[in-house]
Amino acid sequence: MKLRTYLLLSSLTGIGVLLICLFVSYSKMLLSIEQFYWLSGITAGVGLFSFILQYVMTRPLERSIARISEQTITIAEGDFDTEVPVIGPREFKLLAEQFNGMSLRLKESFDNLHHSESARRELIANVSHDLRTPLASIQAFVEALEDDVIKDEETFQRYLNTIRLETKRLAGLIHDLFELSSLEAKGELFEPQPCHADELLISTLESFSFHLAEKRLAVEIDLPDKLPAAMMVPAQIKRVLSNLLQNAIQYSPEEGKITLSAAEEGRCLRISVKDEGEGIEAAETTRIFERFYRIDKSRGKNNGGAGLGLAIAQSIVEHHGGEIGVLSTKGAGSCFWFTLPIYSN
Known part of the structure; x- marks a missing residue:
């Protein structure tokens, strides 16, 4: 059942109970038949007017709720660039403002999430590349030494020196990654x-x-x-x-x-x-x-x-x-x- 239908039924029930009570009260009074008809007609007219007024006044509430429902569906589909008009009664204006604030925070959260995901992928790609480069050099020079293709001592020492430098470079990269991770996790003792x-x-x-x-x-x-x-x-x-x-x-x-x-x-x-x-x-x-x-x-x-x-x-x-x-x-x-x-x- 829609909210507007529920409100109208509640109003109609209240008006009906009130009219019945008034009609019973009129019947117990010492009134002429003409007076009874007049009072009953006026009471019925007021009741009908109240029902029509209730019907008209609930229309903006229904529209406001419909707008929020539409925007909720839009957000569920992933579009956060949307706002609910801040109109209607004070409570609905407050609800619209809170809804717009929630939509903005969701948009910021998802933007940060996408940015973090992009940064994570870039970080993994860069780490993989920077680790792979010295490892590839070390592997190539070690294989050359294992195959015994290097005969002169000078070239042999140069190959060993290159392996040492690449190993040192690899160790430095791993140390930097560990230090950066420790700093971001606040894992080190900090006593300035x-x-x-x-x-x-x-x-x-x-x-x-x-x-x-x-x-x-x-x-x-x-x-x-x-x-x-x-x-x-x-x-x-x-x-x-x-x-x-x-x-x-x-x-x-x-x-x-x-x-x-x-x-x-x-x-x-x-x-x-x-x-x-x-x-x-x-x-x-x-x-x-x-x-x-x-x-x-x-x-x-x-x-x-x-x-x-x-x-x-x-x-x-x-x-x-x-x-x-x-x-x-x-x-x-x-x-x-x-x-x-x-x-x-």
Whole structure:
């Protein structure tokens, strides 16, 4: 039974009971037959008018419910770009607003689900490719050694060195995947402590002294006389600095310059690593912190890492309650920066 039919039957039943009671009451009164007919006619007319009024007023309710039913079917078919008109009585307006809000949340949930599924497929494809490449190289060189086709000692040692490098590359990729997974699952013990970033910058820079000298890169350090301590896990922030500095060294030209700077910015400490490389296109900067995303789409073994370094850096910084980003202009170098909350007593 439709809601409108149910309401009309309920109204008709109530009116009928009321009319019967009135007619019985009229019959017990000391009324002339003419007065009885007049009162009965007026009562019947009022009852009929009430029924017609009830019939007309329930029409908008029926339409509102029909609209919600139609939109529900539309959503069930997978179309979330739909809204119910917010009209009718207050309760139906509230119902329409709640329905529209539910539809919007469902659309956002399904969009996120589709995005996550696409990201999952891309992640699996990238992991498979980056694992398969060193494994294929190792297999090829091992088979060549097993077949005893290498006779001279120099080539033999070169093959062994290649196997060692590919094994190290494979181990590094697996370590990065494990670290990223641990960070996203918040599985590591996180106990930040006040630490001075200038000491961390110097110690990180010293570990890259060989790579800097190899490309004859100059380093400029821009630090204020007094730098406040920041809340951090030193080993994790050193990993962030190492990733940023490694990228700066990789993309800097020979005899270029890298600038490390730190400054107080509001209630945060901002640390920057600037290089004089080729820079990044504006369209690339929005995706550069994604897992496995690389500006250079080629996948040769000499084209850098697996594209996990910046994703790991982002996870660490955000876990500390900071932000990370890049300022870059194509042909004018890049400046990677991140912030950390300042220690306050």
